[in-house]
Amino acid sequence: MSVVKNKLQYLWTAKFADGTIIEQPTNDKYSKHDDNSEWNPSSFRDILDHDSNVVLFTLTNVDTGYKESVRLRDCDKLVYFRNVEQQYINGVAQDPKIVSYNYGYEFKDKNGKTVKRIFTINE
Amino acid sequence: MSSIFSYSEDNGVATGSPAKGSTRTGSVSQVNWKATDDVSTNYALSPVVAGDNSFPKYQFGVITGVFNEISNGLWSHTAGTLPTGVSLYGKVSSSYVTPSQNETSGMVDMSSITPITSGQAVLFSTTGPENATPTATLTAAGYTQYLVSQIRTLTNAATGDSDSQILTLRFSEN
Numbered sequence: 001m002s003v004v005k006n007k008l009q010y011l012w013t014a015k016f017a018d019g020t021i022i023e024q025p026t027n028d029k030y031s032k033h034d035d036n037s038e039w040n041p042s043s044f045r046d047i048l049d050h051d052s053n054v055v056l057f058t059l060t061n062v063d064t065g066y067k068e069s070v071r072l073r074d075c076d077k078l079v080y081f082r083n084v085e086q087q088y089i090n091g092v093a094q095d096p097k098i099v100s101y102n103y104g105y106e107f108k109d110k111n112g113k114t115v116k117r118i119f120t121i122n123e
Numbered sequence: 124m125s126s127i128f129s130y131s132e133d134n135g136v137a138t139g140s141p142a143k144g145s146t147r148t149g150s151v152s153q154v155n156w157k158a159t160d161d162v163s164t165n166y167a168l169s170p171v172v173a174g175d176n177s178f179p180k181y182q183f184g185v186i187t188g189v190f191n192e193i194s195n196g197l198w199s200h201t202a203g204t205l206p207t208g209v210s211l212y213g214k215v216s217s218s219y220v221t222p223s224q225n226e227t228s229g230m231v232d233m234s235s236i237t238p239i240t241s242g243q244a245v246l247f248s249t250t251g252p253e254n255a256t257p258t259a260t261l262t263a264a265g266y267t268q269y270l271v272s273q274i275r276t277l278t279n280a281a282t283g284d285s286d287s288q289i290l291t292l293r294f295s296e297n
Binding site: 008027028033038039040041042044045048080081082083085086087088089090092093096098099102 | 194288293
C-alpha cells in the first residue's frame with residue numbers, strides 16, 4: 001500500500017467574502033475527520049462547506065514561502081486539484097507522486113458556455 | 124496526507140455478477156507478464172514462449188485515505204521500447220473474463236509511447252472494478268476500473284527480459 005509520498009509542497013489558503021480565512025493543514029484533514037474511518041474528505045471539504053464565496057485563493061510553497069494567488073468574482077467557482085501519478089517501472093510499482101498543483105476558476109459566459117481558467121504549478 | 128493508493132489484481136475463473144476473478148489479491152507491487160495466471164509465480168519460472176501471449180493482467184487501483192474527490196483518470200505506456208517481436212496490448216474495462224493466453228478481446232496496441240495526457244480514460248467505482256456503471260469521479264473510498272494488459276509475442280521474439288517499461292496511471296485529487 002502506498003501513500004502519496006511527496007509532502008504537500010504547496011498549501012492553500014482560502015479567503016471568503018464574509019472575511020473568514022481557512023488554511024489547509026499540513027495533514028490535510030477535514031475539520032470533521034474521523035480517525036476510525038478508512039476514508040475521510042480532505043480539508044478542501046471545509047472550503048466547500050463554508051457558506052460564503054471564495055474571493056482569494058492562494059497557494060504557498062511550504063519551503064520558500066513563494067505564493068501564487070487568484071481572485072474570484074461572485075460568478076466564479078473555485079477550481080483546485082493536484083495531479084498524482086503512479087508508475088510501474090520495469091514491472092515494479094513506485095510510490096505515487098504529486099506532479100502538479102492546479103488552481104483557478106470557472107464561470108458561464110454570456111452565451112452560457114463554461115469557461116475555465118486554470119493555472120498549473122509543476123513539481 | 125492525501126489519498127492512499129495500492130494495486131490489486133484479479134485472477135482465476137470469472138465468478139459472480141458482475142463477474143470478477145475468483146482470486147483477488149491486494150497490495151500488489153508488480154506487473155510481470157508470464158505464462159501463469161497469478162500474482163506470486165516468479166515470471167522467470169513461467170516465461171512466455173516466443174509465438175505465445177502472456178496471460179492478461181487484470182489489475183486495478185484501490186484508493187482510500189484523505190481526499191474530497193478523485194477524477195480525470197488516465198492510463199498509458201509512457202516509456203520504454205519493446206524488443207522485436209514483442210507487443211504490449213491493453214484496455215481499461217469494467218468486464219472481467221476468465222484469463223487465457225489467447226488474445227484478450229477489445230485491447231489496443233500500447234507498444235508505442237503515449238503521453239499520459241493522451242492516455243486511456245479511467246473511471247471509478249465505490250464497489251469494485253467490475254461495477255458495470257463506473258463514474259468519472261470518486262467521492263469516497265473506491266476503485267479504478269480494471270487496467271488490463273497483455274504481452275503478445277511472435278515466433279521471432281528474442282529470449283530474455285525486455286528492457287524497462289513504464290506504465291503510468293494519473294488521476295486528479297483535491
